[in-house]
Amino acid sequence: MAEETKTESKPITTGFLSSTQLMEIDACTNCGECMKWCPTYGIYNDKPEITPPAKIKAFRDLMGGQHGLRAKIFGPKKLNEDEIDKFTYDFYMCSTCGVCGSVCPVGINTVELWEAIRANLVRRGNGPYEKQKFFPQLLYKDRNPYGGKAEERLSFVPPDAEVLESANIAYFPGCTAAYRQQTLGVATVRILNALDIPFCMLGKDEWCCASVLVRTGQRDIMREHANHNVDAFKDRGVETVLYACAGCIRTASIDWPRWYEGYIPYKNVPLSVYLREKIQNGEVEWKHSLNKKLTFHDPCHSGRHILHHIGKDWTFEAPRDVYHAFPGAEYVEMERSRELQRCCGAGGGVKAGVPDLALGMGSARVRDGEEVGAEIMSSTCPFCRRNIMDGRNAMGSKMGFADQVEIMAVLMGLDVAIPPNPYLKYQEWDDVLGDRICIKPGDLEPVKPDDIEGD
Amino acid sequence: MAFYTLGLTFSIMIALTVAVLAIWIYGLYFNFKRWGLGSTGYQDELRNSFWLFIATWIHEAFEDGIWVFIRTLILDVFLLRRTLRRSPVRWIMHMTMFYGFLTLATVSGLGLLMDIIEHFNILGLAEGAEMVKHMTELPFDIFGYLLLFGVTIAVLRRLILKDVRDNTTAYDVVLVGGVFLITITGFYAEWLRGNAFLVGDAFASPIYAPHFSLIHTILALALFAVILPWSKYLHIIAGPLTILARRGGE
Numbered sequence: 001m002a003e004e005t006k007t008e009s010k011p012i013t014t015g016f017l018s019s020t021q022l023m024e025i026d027a028c029t030n031c032g033e034c035m036k037w038c039p040t041y042g043i044y045n046d047k048p049e050i051t052p053p054a055k056i057k058a059f060r061d062l063m064g065g066q067h068g069l070r071a072k073i074f075g076p077k078k079l080n081e082d083e084i085d086k087f088t089y090d091f092y093m094c095s096t097c098g099v100c101g102s103v104c105p106v107g108i109n110t111v112e113l114w115e116a117i118r119a120n121l122v123r124r125g126n127g128p129y130e131k132q133k134f135f136p137q138l139l140y141k142d143r144n145p146y147g148g149k150a151e152e153r154l155s156f157v158p159p160d161a162e163v164l165e166s167a168n169i170a171y172f173p174g175c176t177a178a179y180r181q182q183t184l185g186v187a188t189v190r191i192l193n194a195l196d197i198p199f200c201m202l203g204k205d206e207w208c209c210a211s212v213l214v215r216t217g218q219r220d221i222m223r224e225h226a227n228h229n230v231d232a233f234k235d236r237g238v239e240t241v242l243y244a245c246a247g248c249i250r251t252a253s254i255d256w257p258r259w260y261e262g263y264i265p266y267k268n269v270p271l272s273v274y275l276r277e278k279i280q281n282g283e284v285e286w287k288h289s290l291n292k293k294l295t296f297h298d299p300c301h302s303g304r305h306i307l308h309h310i311g312k313d314w315t316f317e318a319p320r321d322v323y324h325a326f327p328g329a330e331y332v333e334m335e336r337s338r339e340l341q342r343c344c345g346a347g348g349g350v351k352a353g354v355p356d357l358a359l360g361m362g363s364a365r366v367r368d369g370e371e372v373g374a375e376i377m378s379s380t381c382p383f384c385r386r387n388i389m390d391g392r393n394a395m396g397s398k399m400g401f402a403d404q405v406e407i408m409a410v411l412m413g414l415d416v417a418i419p420p421n422p423y424l425k426y427q428e429w430d431d432v433l434g435d436r437i438c439i440k441p442g443d444l445e446p447v448k449p450d451d452i453e454g455d
Numbered sequence: 456m457a458f459y460t461l462g463l464t465f466s467i468m469i470a471l472t473v474a475v476l477a478i479w480i481y482g483l484y485f486n487f488k489r490w491g492l493g494s495t496g497y498q499d500e501l502r503n504s505f506w507l508f509i510a511t512w513i514h515e516a517f518e519d520g521i522w523v524f525i526r527t528l529i530l531d532v533f534l535l536r537r538t539l540r541r542s543p544v545r546w547i548m549h550m551t552m553f554y555g556f557l558t559l560a561t562v563s564g565l566g567l568l569m570d571i572i573e574h575f576n577i578l579g580l581a582e583g584a585e586m587v588k589h590m591t592e593l594p595f596d597i598f599g600y601l602l603l604f605g606v607t608i609a610v611l612r613r614l615i616l617k618d619v620r621d622n623t624t625a626y627d628v629v630l631v632g633g634v635f636l637i638t639i640t641g642f643y644a645e646w647l648r649g650n651a652f653l654v655g656d657a658f659a660s661p662i663y664a665p666h667f668s669l670i671h672t673i674l675a676l677a678l679f680a681v682i683l684p685w686s687k688y689l690h691i692i693a694g695p696l697t698i699l700a701r702r703g704g705e
Contacts (some may be wrong), residue, residue, distance in 0.1 A: 007495065012491055015494070016490045016494075017493045017494070018493045018494050018495065018496055018506055018511060019490045019491050019492070019493035019494065019508040019511045019512070020490070020508075020511055020512055020515055020697070020700045021473070022490040022492060022493040023487070023490045023508070023512070023693050023697060023700070024693070024697050026486070026490075026687075026689045026690060026692035026693040026695045027690050027696070027697035029690045030546070030622070030624060030626070030627065030687075030692060030693060032618065032619065032622040033541055035622065036616075047616055053622075058644075060687075063489075067489050067492060068489075068686055069485065072485075096477070101704065102704070103541055104537070104704065105535070105537045105538045105541065105694075106537070106690070106693075106694040106695075106697045106698050107531065107537060107697060107698045107701040107703060108697060108701070109701055109704075227632060337561030
């Protein structure tokens, strides 16, 4: 007897797809350019079904069976649930990095397309994938994905640091810097204080940006988070919000305005843009030189994802200008950089849902850094850092990893030690000037005038 | 010279052409309406209409203003900038095929119009129409060779390059093979008619000319007018519309 397959008449919904996105499904020429760049296919190269053209074709076939000419004449084709399950699996084997869209000859906005199709799969009851389904519960309960207490969100702030209740400038650290990579939060606060910039933070009123929900197609509580955070900034009279997290600035710049019901009066600025301005104005005083070769990993979320929104200078050049200003540092560029960068594999829910894939992609990025002889890889995204460090540890590489802000704080001679707090034991970072050393004291020398760019 | 065979007449061919055009236009309407199953934007409600798609497309294509639209139209649709960035060879292939095909289709349309004028001697312009048809011989030749060049690159890429060959589907074979056949039969039809610009009447054959003309016409109409809106080849229309809606991509 032939194996029975489950059949179900519940249709594939199109609710989260715009009509021009449905057109994009028909615009793919199957040229295969995206397959050359796809980082997930680079790891799972025996699974062509996870590549962008294959996913688009699969969705086109599903839609054709429901709404095509044949369906109009003979009625919609019954959907095979096994096929839908396979389709869902293929669709979640993607970090939504968007390099496919960057190289697409017809300019398909793939990130938005993948996210919209995922949202429809979630609505139909097929998505998300594996552990990704716990995100809404976590965010609903604690307003962050780490189970941290809201009142302890600023537990990383050193007692002697000055953070105001309200100010024109706000710093949005994000959940990872608040609970898991607190050195980044400390370094940011220290730098802003050292530059005499009055700033505020939302503290317990800061909720997760909810990036992970949008990326995995789970949009149910997104509106609450967007409205809450935007209103909290408005209540404090904020005019500029600084972000040292790529995922947060992407979500705050692109996703929140789609959900927020009202005018958003402040502007979102990547911290590297703000710091570059301070450096170029001569306001930064360097204390140390870094005798290391370092490279920059462009995060997808603060690069390709918001390139059309804030332009190439803010996305790609500002962070590089900051690295070039580091005294004594030798900056090297990886072969794949800027809009063609290779994704680290942390995004799109892959880290939680498909950890093996994430690890493979993280290791591939470490190899990119090793090929150019980098001793330190640096980035402006805590989530990229986490995954690249995992990849590095898995492959036993000796390359260090530090966030741009942390290196800058060290070179400015600032104290980046985390004060005692309940989350100290969860920290996931290469110590800057610590035991699992990324930058050793011997790597630093007192700064010399020749080390400073422009002097 | 009569160019019709198998009992086909001029009137039958005109009727067939009109029928094919009607199918083609309905195909576009059908697909635009199908795309209208989506929403007008993020989180908006579904409305499912032909006009919803048209309105959404216009809104998105002109979102950054008329100049961005024109710039995208010139650089990304007419000059295929995004393809050039990735592969100059593929760019040459697409440019020659795009302009070869587009010009041949336009000149063919003009030829059909002249045929109608000549056949019915509309406004007594039959002689003038005949002259215009002669003037189209040169563009037919030039753009025919251009198309042949492009389609030859397309065939060779799929034969020689492993990654392209591995990624080739039956649809691609039919599309590339179909264009190749249409181009070749078009050349034969012209040569056998004896009115090709470059080779003159060296290959003129009144017996076989009508057959090749018919094969060429049927292939062209079948592939690009009847099949196109109802198959994956819809990307020929959806692709440029997408580039315009996305304002050239990022």
